[in-house]
Amino acid sequence: VLTQSPGTLSLSPGDRATLSCRATQSVNTNYLAWYQQRPGQPPRLLIYRTSSRATGIPERFSGSGSGTDFTLTISGLEPEDFAVYYCQQYGDSQFTFGPGTKVDVK
Amino acid sequence: QVRLQESGPGLVKPSETLSLTCTVSGDSVDSGNHNWNWIRQRPGKGLEWIGYIYYSVNTIYNPSLRSRVTISVDTSKNQFSLHLTSVTAADTAIYYCTGGTVNWFDPWGQGTLVTVSS
Numbered sequence: 441v442l443t444q445s446p447g448t449l450s451l452s453p454g455d456r457a458t459l460s461c462r463a464t465q466s467v468n469t470n471y472l473a474w475y476q477q478r479p480g481q482p483p484r485l486l487i488y489r490t491s492s493r494a495t496g497i498p499e500r501f502s503g504s505g506s507g508t509d510f511t512l513t514i515s516g517l518e519p520e521d522f523a524v525y526y527c528q529q530y531g532d533s534q535f536t537f538g539p540g541t542k543v544d545v546k
Numbered sequence: 547q548v549r550l551q552e553s554g555p556g557l558v559k560p561s562e563t564l565s566l567t568c569t570v571s572g573d574s575v576d577s578g579n580h581n582w583n584w585i586r587q588r589p590g591k592g593l594e595w596i597g598y599i600y601y602s603v604n605t606i607y608n609p610s611l612r613s614r615v616t617i618s619v620d621t622s623k624n625q626f627s628l629h630l631t632s633v634t635a636a637d638t639a640i641y642y643c644t645g646g647t648v649n650w651f652d653p654w655g656q657g658t659l660v661t662v663s664s
Contacts, residue, residue, distance in 0.1 A: 473650045475593075482642055482654035483593065489649055526593055530648045533606055535595040 442527055442538035450546040457514040459541045461527035466507050471530035474503055474512045477540075478523045486525075487512065517543070548572035548580070550643050550655035558637075558662050564630040568643030568655060575619050575626055576602045580645035582626045584617060587657070588639045598646070599626055633662045 441464045451457055461472075469490040475483035485494040487503035490510060500515040514521055522545055527538040554566035566584075573579055583598040597607035602619045616629040630637060640657040 470649060475651070482657050483651070484654070485650050485652040494650070494652065528593075528651070534608060535651075537593040537595070539592045 442529060442536055444525075444527060444538040444541045446541060447539075448542045448544060450544055451517055452546045453517050453519055455517050455546075457512075457517055457521070457543055459512040459514075459525055459543075461505070461510040461512070461538050463508045463510075463529060465531070467510070467529045467531060469506055472503075472505070472510050473528045474501075475526045475528065476521075476523050477526065478520075483526060514543075548645055548653050550645065550653060552641060552643050552655045552658040554658060554660070556659060556661060558633055558660060559664050560634055560662055561632055564628070564633050564637060564660055564662070566628045566641055566643075566658065566660070567625050568627070569623070569625050570645075571624070573645070574621070575624055576621050581647060582617070582619070583644045583646055583651060584628045585642045585644060585651065586637075586639040587642070588636075594639075596628065596630075596641075635662050638662045 443462050445460045472490045474487040476486050477483040486497050486501050491503045502513045504511050522543050524540045524542045526540045549571045551569045558564045581598040581600040584596040586594050597617050599605045599617045605617050607615050614631045619626045638661050640659050642657045643655045644651040
Protein backbone atom coordinates (compact mmCIF):
# COMPACT_ATOMS: atom_id res chain seq x y z
CA VAL A 441 0.00 0.00 0.00
CA LEU A 442 1.19 3.48 -0.89
CA THR A 443 0.31 6.62 1.04
CA GLN A 444 0.98 10.15 -0.16
CA SER A 445 1.34 13.33 1.84
CA PRO A 446 0.17 15.93 2.08
CA GLY A 447 -3.22 15.35 0.53
CA THR A 448 -3.22 18.94 -0.70
CA LEU A 449 -0.30 21.31 -1.06
CA SER A 450 -1.16 25.01 -1.45
CA LEU A 451 1.71 26.95 -2.97
CA SER A 452 2.46 29.94 -5.18
CA PRO A 453 4.14 29.98 -8.61
CA GLY A 454 7.88 29.86 -8.15
CA ASP A 455 7.67 27.92 -4.88
CA ARG A 456 9.39 24.61 -4.30
CA ALA A 457 7.06 21.63 -3.91
CA THR A 458 8.02 18.52 -2.00
CA LEU A 459 5.66 15.55 -2.30
CA SER A 460 6.02 12.39 -0.26
CA CYS A 461 5.16 8.79 -1.10
CA ARG A 462 5.48 6.14 1.57
CA ALA A 463 5.11 2.37 1.16
CA THR A 464 4.17 -0.18 3.78
CA GLN A 465 6.86 -2.52 2.44
CA SER A 466 10.20 -1.82 0.81
CA VAL A 467 9.95 -0.97 -2.90
CA ASN A 468 12.58 -1.78 -5.50
CA THR A 469 13.75 1.61 -6.76
CA ASN A 470 13.43 0.31 -10.33
CA TYR A 471 9.70 0.00 -9.79
CA LEU A 472 8.70 3.42 -8.42
CA ALA A 473 7.20 6.01 -10.77
CA TRP A 474 5.42 9.38 -10.57
CA TYR A 475 2.61 10.77 -12.74
CA GLN A 476 0.99 14.18 -13.17
CA GLN A 477 -2.71 14.49 -13.93
CA ARG A 478 -4.27 17.76 -14.99
CA PRO A 479 -8.08 18.14 -14.93
CA GLY A 480 -9.80 16.32 -17.76
CA GLN A 481 -6.58 14.69 -18.95
CA PRO A 482 -5.02 11.27 -18.57
CA PRO A 483 -2.05 10.88 -16.26
CA ARG A 484 1.36 11.70 -17.71
CA LEU A 485 4.53 9.86 -16.79
CA LEU A 486 7.01 12.19 -15.08
CA ILE A 487 9.57 10.02 -13.30
CA TYR A 488 10.43 6.33 -13.56
CA ARG A 489 12.92 4.14 -11.70
CA THR A 490 12.62 6.60 -8.77
CA SER A 491 14.74 9.35 -10.31
CA SER A 492 14.78 9.15 -14.12
CA ARG A 493 12.83 11.85 -15.94
CA ALA A 494 10.59 10.71 -18.76
CA THR A 495 11.07 12.11 -22.25
CA GLY A 496 10.23 15.80 -22.43
CA ILE A 497 9.87 16.34 -18.68
CA PRO A 498 11.52 19.58 -17.49
CA GLU A 499 14.52 19.50 -15.20
CA ARG A 500 12.57 21.20 -12.39
CA PHE A 501 11.00 17.79 -11.73
CA SER A 502 13.18 15.40 -9.75
CA GLY A 503 12.65 12.18 -7.84
CA SER A 504 14.53 10.51 -5.04
CA GLY A 505 14.21 7.92 -2.34
CA SER A 506 14.70 4.31 -1.39
CA GLY A 507 13.20 1.61 0.77
CA THR A 508 9.78 2.84 1.84
CA ASP A 509 10.20 6.62 1.42
CA PHE A 510 10.16 8.43 -1.90
CA THR A 511 9.97 12.10 -2.84
CA LEU A 512 8.97 14.11 -5.90
CA THR A 513 10.37 17.64 -5.91
CA ILE A 514 9.34 20.46 -8.21
CA SER A 515 12.04 23.11 -7.88
CA GLY A 516 10.03 26.12 -9.02
CA LEU A 517 6.33 25.79 -9.73
CA GLU A 518 5.12 26.91 -13.13
CA PRO A 519 1.42 27.66 -13.71
CA GLU A 520 0.99 24.35 -15.60
CA ASP A 521 2.35 22.35 -12.63
CA PHE A 522 -0.76 22.85 -10.51
CA ALA A 523 -2.25 19.38 -10.80
CA VAL A 524 -2.59 16.06 -8.99
CA TYR A 525 0.47 13.84 -8.61
CA TYR A 526 0.43 10.08 -8.11
CA CYS A 527 3.18 7.70 -7.14
CA GLN A 528 3.00 4.11 -8.39
CA GLN A 529 4.88 0.96 -7.57
CA TYR A 530 5.21 -2.56 -8.96
CA GLY A 531 5.65 -5.56 -6.72
CA ASP A 532 4.39 -9.15 -6.34
CA SER A 533 3.22 -9.07 -9.97
CA GLN A 534 0.83 -6.18 -9.45
CA PHE A 535 0.78 -2.42 -9.64
CA THR A 536 -0.58 -0.01 -7.07
CA PHE A 537 -1.00 3.76 -7.02
CA GLY A 538 -0.95 6.17 -4.14
CA PRO A 539 -4.08 8.25 -3.49
CA GLY A 540 -2.50 11.38 -4.94
CA THR A 541 -1.34 14.82 -3.81
CA LYS A 542 -3.13 17.86 -5.21
CA VAL A 543 -0.91 20.90 -5.74
CA ASP A 544 -3.10 23.98 -5.90
CA VAL A 545 -2.61 27.73 -5.96
CA LYS A 546 -2.30 29.42 -2.61
CA GLN B 547 5.18 7.59 -31.62
CA VAL B 548 2.79 5.14 -30.01
CA ARG B 549 -0.80 6.31 -29.65
CA LEU B 550 -3.74 4.61 -27.98
CA GLN B 551 -7.48 5.20 -28.35
CA GLU B 552 -10.23 3.62 -26.28
CA SER B 553 -13.66 2.83 -27.69
CA GLY B 554 -16.82 1.17 -26.48
CA PRO B 555 -20.24 1.78 -24.93
CA GLY B 556 -20.54 4.64 -22.49
CA LEU B 557 -23.46 3.04 -20.67
CA VAL B 558 -23.73 -0.52 -19.37
CA LYS B 559 -26.56 -2.06 -17.37
CA PRO B 560 -25.92 -3.62 -13.96
CA SER B 561 -25.01 -7.33 -14.07
CA GLU B 562 -23.98 -7.08 -17.74
CA THR B 563 -20.49 -7.17 -19.25
CA LEU B 564 -18.42 -4.07 -19.88
CA SER B 565 -16.41 -4.38 -23.10
CA LEU B 566 -13.84 -1.85 -24.28
CA THR B 567 -11.30 -1.85 -27.08
CA CYS B 568 -8.00 -0.02 -27.36
CA THR B 569 -6.64 0.67 -30.83
CA VAL B 570 -2.85 0.95 -30.99
CA SER B 571 -0.92 2.93 -33.60
CA GLY B 572 2.82 3.28 -33.86
CA ASP B 573 3.57 -0.21 -32.55
CA SER B 574 2.28 -3.75 -32.94
CA VAL B 575 0.39 -5.29 -30.06
CA ASP B 576 2.45 -8.45 -30.51
CA SER B 577 5.85 -6.73 -30.79
CA GLY B 578 6.80 -7.37 -27.17
CA ASN B 579 7.84 -3.73 -26.81
CA HIS B 580 5.03 -2.99 -24.33
CA ASN B 581 2.77 -4.61 -21.85
CA TRP B 582 -0.76 -3.50 -22.69
CA ASN B 583 -2.70 -2.34 -19.64
CA TRP B 584 -6.11 -1.23 -18.51
CA ILE B 585 -6.39 1.25 -15.65
CA ARG B 586 -9.52 2.90 -14.31
CA GLN B 587 -10.37 5.98 -12.30
CA ARG B 588 -13.66 6.24 -10.46
CA PRO B 589 -15.20 9.73 -10.53
CA GLY B 590 -13.15 12.07 -8.39
CA LYS B 591 -10.95 9.22 -7.16
CA GLY B 592 -7.50 7.76 -7.69
CA LEU B 593 -6.13 5.25 -10.16
CA GLU B 594 -6.69 1.49 -10.08
CA TRP B 595 -4.69 -0.91 -12.23
CA ILE B 596 -6.93 -3.61 -13.74
CA GLY B 597 -4.47 -5.84 -15.56
CA TYR B 598 -2.23 -6.30 -18.57
CA ILE B 599 -1.44 -8.62 -21.44
CA TYR B 600 2.01 -9.25 -22.89
CA TYR B 601 3.27 -11.22 -25.84
CA SER B 602 -0.39 -11.40 -26.91
CA VAL B 603 -1.34 -14.30 -24.66
CA ASN B 604 0.05 -13.83 -21.16
CA THR B 605 -2.14 -11.95 -18.72
CA ILE B 606 -1.75 -10.57 -15.20
CA TYR B 607 -4.77 -9.21 -13.34
CA ASN B 608 -5.43 -7.22 -10.21
CA PRO B 609 -6.39 -9.84 -7.61
CA SER B 610 -9.39 -7.76 -6.55
CA LEU B 611 -10.86 -7.99 -10.07
CA ARG B 612 -9.38 -11.25 -11.34
CA SER B 613 -12.59 -13.25 -11.18
CA ARG B 614 -14.38 -10.79 -13.49
CA VAL B 615 -11.69 -9.58 -15.90
CA THR B 616 -10.42 -10.78 -19.25
CA ILE B 617 -7.88 -8.90 -21.39
CA SER B 618 -7.23 -10.13 -24.91
CA VAL B 619 -5.49 -9.07 -28.12
CA ASP B 620 -6.67 -8.95 -31.74
CA THR B 621 -3.47 -8.81 -33.76
CA SER B 622 -5.33 -8.46 -37.07
CA LYS B 623 -6.78 -5.13 -35.90
CA ASN B 624 -3.81 -4.14 -33.71
CA GLN B 625 -6.16 -3.83 -30.74
CA PHE B 626 -6.47 -5.12 -27.23
CA SER B 627 -9.68 -5.42 -25.27
CA LEU B 628 -11.10 -5.42 -21.75
CA HIS B 629 -14.09 -7.48 -20.66
CA LEU B 630 -15.44 -6.98 -17.13
CA THR B 631 -18.38 -9.16 -16.17
CA SER B 632 -21.21 -8.69 -13.66
CA VAL B 633 -20.74 -4.93 -13.39
CA THR B 634 -22.23 -2.78 -10.65
CA ALA B 635 -22.37 0.95 -10.04
CA ALA B 636 -18.94 0.61 -8.39
CA ASP B 637 -17.50 -0.10 -11.83
CA THR B 638 -18.51 3.35 -13.10
CA ALA B 639 -15.22 4.99 -14.02
CA ILE B 640 -13.00 6.45 -16.69
CA TYR B 641 -11.17 3.53 -18.27
CA TYR B 642 -7.70 4.13 -19.70
CA CYS B 643 -5.62 1.87 -21.88
CA THR B 644 -1.87 2.25 -21.62
CA GLY B 645 1.35 0.80 -22.86
CA GLY B 646 4.11 0.17 -20.41
CA THR B 647 6.62 -2.03 -18.72
CA VAL B 648 7.06 -3.05 -15.11
CA ASN B 649 8.80 0.30 -14.69
CA TRP B 650 6.15 2.68 -16.01
CA PHE B 651 2.82 3.28 -17.75
CA ASP B 652 3.30 5.23 -20.96
CA PRO B 653 1.70 6.18 -23.28
CA TRP B 654 -1.92 6.60 -22.17
CA GLY B 655 -5.12 6.84 -24.14
CA GLN B 656 -7.42 9.77 -23.49
CA GLY B 657 -9.78 7.57 -21.48
CA THR B 658 -13.42 6.70 -21.87
CA LEU B 659 -16.15 7.15 -19.28
CA VAL B 660 -18.28 4.09 -18.64
CA THR B 661 -21.39 4.51 -16.52
CA VAL B 662 -23.15 1.50 -15.03
CA SER B 663 -26.84 2.26 -14.72
CA SER B 664 -30.18 0.77 -15.63
